[in-house]
Amino acid sequence: MLDFTSALYLDMRHPHATLAPWQQLTTGHPAAFESSPAEEQAAQAIAQLLGCEQAVLGASTLHIFWDLFHSLSQDHISVYLDDGTYPIVRWAVAQVATNRVPVMGFRKHDVAALEYRLTHSPHPARRPVVVCDGLDPASGRPAPLERYLALVKAVGGYLVIDDTQALGVLGQRPSTTIPYGTGGGGTAAWYGLRDPALIIGASLAKGFGVPIAVLAGSQPCLARLTRDSLIRVHCSPPSAATWAATNHALGMNERRGDWLRKRLLQNVRRFRDVLVQAGLRVDGGFFPVQTPRLGTQAQQIHERLQAEGIRTVLHRERGGSPAQLSFLINAAQTPQDIDHAAERLAAITTHNVPQRGRKVRNHGQVTGL
Structure with missing residues (x-):
């Protein structure tokens, strides 16, 4: 899982x-x-x-x-x-x-x-x-x-x-x-x-x-x-x-914190890159809480991902808004973990799976939060 x-x-x-x-x-x-x-x-x-x-x-x-x-x-x-x-x-x-x-x-x-x-x-x-x-x-x-x-x-x-x-x-x-x-x-x-x-x-x-x-x-x-x-x-x-x-x-944190933050940033960039290539919009900037815009389908997609062995967070903002689905990225996830989760989400939502082994662009260079 x-x-x-x-x-x-x-x-x-x-x-x-x-x-x-x-x-x-x-x-x-x-x-x-x-x-x-x-x-x-x-x-x-x-x-x-x-x-x-x-x-x-x-x-x-x-x-x-x-x-x-x-x-x-x-x-x-x-x-x-x-x-x-x-x-x-x-x-x-x-x-x-x-x-x-x-x-x-x-x-x-x-x-x-x-x-x-x-x-x-x-x-x-x-x-x-x-x-x-x-x-x-x-x-x-x-x-x-x-x-x-x-x-x-x-x-x-x-x-x-x-x-x-x-x-x-x-x-x-x-x-x-x-x-x-x-x-x-x-x-x-x-x-x-x-x-x-x-x-x-x-x-x-x-x-x-x-x-x-x-x-x-x-x-x-x-x-x-x-x-x-x-x-x-x-x-x-x-x-x-x-x-x-x-x-x-x-x-x-003093010894390895900046290295861990660099790894975290690379993972966030990689996740966003796959979804953007698939035509999906994602909220969260470069913070590790990533929330694809899924309209009213968040709960259905959450259940589908769960059945495929991918755990995500289903939540609601205050004020009775529709359910949202978020991925919490961390520094320990591997490139393979990130690619698999993002590609399965892309496949479920758009039927447009980015090709495996693609060159992921510029994960260390960002324009800001």
């Missing part, structure tokens, strides 16, 4: 034998009681990777964003929520909305809509907190973070990013030949953004293959969060195994 359902984009795996040993999974203490050397090592390394002054780690993005918005709500804030924001962050925002924090939405990636919301706010005395995902996996487009940040700074607010999709994939200094950039530090690094008004949260489960989450930002912001934290008082920290896997992942 060929699997195109896993979001382990770099195919980072952390077998027990590759990890630093541990004597016990947990100490029995809450996260606020003490931090281990492994935790401090991971926090320092990932803060540096994200270009932030400080970072804290937690069991999940729900934990870290719950704590973040609890801490921010101690101030006099209002929240402006990009419509493309992932549900977990929305749940964290919802808990402060019950405490009379105003929450207003605006259209996904629409700078003008956000500017209008900020300049016509019914709560001008409150500090604005703008919330968005760093990257939209459906289109492969990064959010306009530079322009969001400029608007936020003009009114003394914060920009909060959920960068789970981009962490490990995007990085600093992108170019036409290396559109992902280098380092894997995420969308803010891709834009070259460093600012005290910027707060970055992300899971490491996709890009780095570890079920742990990070929250990074300025030293004053993180100091306040740890002071106000309820999660760190009432919940256990990640296990010793998770800390070991986190540090292993960060070391692997």
Whole structure:
């Protein structure tokens, strides 16, 4: 069975034998009681990777964003929520909305809509907190973070990013030949953004293959969060195994990350090339979530591919839109895997199978995301 359902984009795996040993999974203490050397090592390394002054780690993005918005709500804030924001962050925002924090939405990636919301706010005395995902996996487009940040700074607010999709994939200094950039530090690094008004949260489960989450930002912001934290008082920290896997992942990223990202890009290019030659349009740009435009046939094609031994993701966007079918590309898939899946999709949808053994053009050269 060929699997195109896993979001382990770099195919980072952390077998027990590759990890630093541990004597016990947990100490029995809450996260606020003490931090281990492994935790401090991971926090320092990932803060540096994200270009932030400080970072804290937690069991999940729900934990870290719950704590973040609890801490921010101690101030006099209002929240402006990009419509493309992932549900977990929305749940964290919802808990402060019950405490009379105003929450207003605006259209996904629409700078003008956000500017209008900020300049016509019914709560001008409150500090604005703008919330968005760093990257939209459906289109492969990064959010306009530079322009969001400029608007936020003009009114003394914060920009909060959920960068789970981009962490490990995007990085600093992108170019036409290396559109992902280098380092894997995420969308803010891709834009070259460093600012005290910027707060970055992300899971490491996709890009780095570890079920742990990070929250990074300025030293004053993180100091306040740890002071106000309820999660760190009432919940256990990640296990010793998770800390070991986190540090292993960060070391692997430093040693081999750019090579894995290059391999991932080649696979995405190869997949798109086959489908374009067959006359199919594909959403996702050069991000590893690739969504062919199949109209109303997505479910039928999903079932047909499943019967042929190819697993894909069948999903719906919010708002009751028709089902869509996506292929999640990763760095471990072989050229033969990519060709077979793309050619079978082309055959099913267009009855136009590209010839095997064709010369696939220019997989290392791209024009951008």
